[in-house]
Amino acid sequence: MNTHAITEFFLSEDAANFSVENDDSPLAAKPLWVPIERYGNCHLALALGVGQAAIGPLMQFSSDMSMSCELRSKIDEKNAEGVSFQAFFEPHDDTSARIILFEAPMNYDKKWESNFTLNLSVLRSRCGNLGLRCFSSSGRADLESKLAVVKWVAGPNDRISLLTARRHRSRRIKTTLERFNVAYDHEMFANRKADDEREDASSFTLLEKVSSGPKRKSEDPITAEFLLNLPSAKVAEGDDVYHYAHRVLQSLIPIQPPNFPKRIHSVHQRENRPVRILSLCSGAAAMERRMVANAGCPVEITLFDLNEKLMRKAGALLSPIAETSGVLGDVNALSVEQFGDMTFDVVMFVSGLHHVVDIEHVLQTVAELLVPNGEFWIIGEAVGRNGNQLWPEALAAANRIFSLLPERFRRNAFTGNIDSTVPETDFSANSFEGIRSEEIELLLLRYFDPIKMWRRNCFLWRLVNQVYSRNYDLKNQGDRCIVLSLVAAEYNLWKSGGRPTESHSVYRRR
Ligand SMILES: C[S@@+](CC[C@H](N)C(=O)[O-])C[C@H]1O[C@@H](n2cnc3c(N)ncnc32)[C@H](O)[C@@H]1O
Numbered sequence: 001m002n003t004h005a006i007t008e009f010f011l012s013e014d015a016a017n018f019s020v021e022n023d024d025s026p027l028a029a030k031p032l033w034v035p036i037e038r039y040g041n042c043h044l045a046l047a048l049g050v051g052q053a054a055i056g057p058l059m060q061f062s063s064d065m066s067m068s069c070e071l072r073s074k075i076d077e078k079n080a081e082g083v084s085f086q087a088f089f090e091p092h093d094d095t096s097a098r099i100i101l102f103e104a105p106m107n108y109d110k111k112w113e114s115n116f117t118l119n120l121s122v123l124r125s126r127c128g129n130l131g132l133r134c135f136s137s138s139g140r141a142d143l144e145s146k147l148a149v150v151k152w153v154a155g156p157n158d159r160i161s162l163l164t165a166r167r168h169r170s171r172r173i174k175t176t177l178e179r180f181n182v183a184y185d186h187e188m189f190a191n192r193k194a195d196d197e198r199e200d201a202s203s204f205t206l207l208e209k210v211s212s213g214p215k216r217k218s219e220d221p222i223t224a225e226f227l228l229n230l231p232s233a234k235v236a237e238g239d240d241v242y243h244y245a246h247r248v249l250q251s252l253i254p255i256q257p258p259n260f261p262k263r264i265h266s267v268h269q270r271e272n273r274p275v276r277i278l279s280l281c282s283g284a285a286a287m288e289r290r291m292v293a294n295a296g297c298p299v300e301i302t303l304f305d306l307n308e309k310l311m312r313k314a315g316a317l318l319s320p321i322a323e324t325s326g327v328l329g330d331v332n333a334l335s336v337e338q339f340g341d342m343t344f345d346v347v348m349f350v351s352g353l354h355h356v357v358d359i360e361h362v363l364q365t366v367a368e369l370l371v372p373n374g375e376f377w378i379i380g381e382a383v384g385r386n387g388n389q390l391w392p393e394a395l396a397a398a399n400r401i402f403s404l405l406p407e408r409f410r411r412n413a414f415t416g417n418i419d420s421t422v423p424e425t426d427f428s429a430n431s432f433e434g435i436r437s438e439e440i441e442l443l444l445l446r447y448f449d450p451i452k453m454w455r456r457n458c459f460l461w462r463l464v465n466q467v468y469s470r471n472y473d474l475k476n477q478g479d480r481c482i483v484l485s486l487v488a489a490e491y492n493l494w495k496s497g498g499r500p501t502e503s504h505s506v507y508r509r510r
Helices: 157-165 169-183 192-197 224-228 241-252 260-271 286-295 308-318 359-369 392-402 437-447 460-464 477-495
Strands: 019-022 025-029 032-038 041-049 052-060 065-074 083-091 099-105 113-119 127-136 146-156 275-280 299-305 323-328 344-350 370-382 448-456 502-509
Touching (some): 032 146, 041 127, 065 083, 065 127, 065 157, 127 146, 224 477, 241 460, 260 275, 260 286, 260 344, 260 370, 275 359, 286 299, 286 308, 286 344, 308 323, 344 359, 392 460, 392 477, 437 448, 437 502, 460 477
Parallel strands (some): 275 299, 299 323, 344 370
Antiparallel strands (some): 019 025, 019 052, 032 041, 052 127, 065 146
């Protein structure tokens, strides 16, 4: 790993983090920025003449990175034949050759453009420079045609949109200042005029001029020792490591998760009839059974799943406490007709929505199946990164604490090996696990309004699930302290902006 190498890059006229080189000269050329008209807007682009290449900074690559480009031509139509562009990787070590990542001809057509995103996982663990090159296959270097680079960003996949938005900062600030200097002069804002006239600038001090005061002390991170004294850290009868760790985590989160049994009970009190519930991807309905039992009121529950064996099991468990029926089918093809005339007070997924491919269709159908003001619940739902993977900041934090653990806590129950890092598994590669989980929360907002959201678990579940849970003995105080240090690391990351992957939330039909 090269310590000078960076992991993200964006091309901008504000930064000197790239160079322009001529094929036939070792000297760097001065970057030429040109205005480009695109769909009625004027963009600033880096122009590369035939025989020129733009070389990005030295970068260290990992499997999770991509490069996104928008290119246009500034073509001399008479001479454009044979002009192409190339995206390439120049390895840092002189022993290996340049890798051509992508190459395409630029047409005669004045409107030529190319937008593309390249998956850079082929460069994982490598160090070097990315480049964009304009060249002529006929070897003629005197052509006037130019490649206009409107966008060129590279970095971790989940930072591409951020990096894209960071370009042209000074230009954007300038137009923002210009625009808002006059925006409120419009007659629409006439009532602001009186306030403006009262303005007395002399009593106002810019903050940067008085920044010598004491620095705000940020909250100290919590530690395993602190957790050890919490009532939730006492081991209860029948606790396993997964539930123990998550109970302690829950006790740290200032708001409580939705009380689902209580919500069922209030529907019953309001409507004065059995509460009608539909559970999608209900499986063995273990959670559903507990909820209905705790609600303490009459319930009619309909189960929906692909798996007949699990449904029969769920039916046998639920029938003694609720009026139970079942529909076998693929939830992706869910339809109102499958339920006759029935509508429901509550439709829920308990850890099932992250298996769904046609989320839009399913949510739309759920909205139709609900009574007006009916509620849609997701319980223990995986709403993190696709494939139930960890987000980069969570993976880094998980690995930081994991690498400090003695070997016996890093034994992988499935492989028998001692892991040095948390496995980066994409569970969707061969299944529907987390097939579109990144999109779930945004799509929900198209059809429902959130009433109560409770989200947690940036990475903790990956360190205390079946892969490692057998390595711990909760009766042993040392083992308990290790579990609590995992909980503390999880909480500290969550507190400072780590993205949760688990949601227990209530949404209402519009
Ligand atoms: C994690 S389990 C649900 C757990 C269950 N709610 C409980 O508390 O015991 C996921 C369930 O989704 C079901 N499932 C997965 N894909 C499905 C699909 N396309 N259509 C219907 N059910 C599906 C599986 O059969 C499985 O029973």
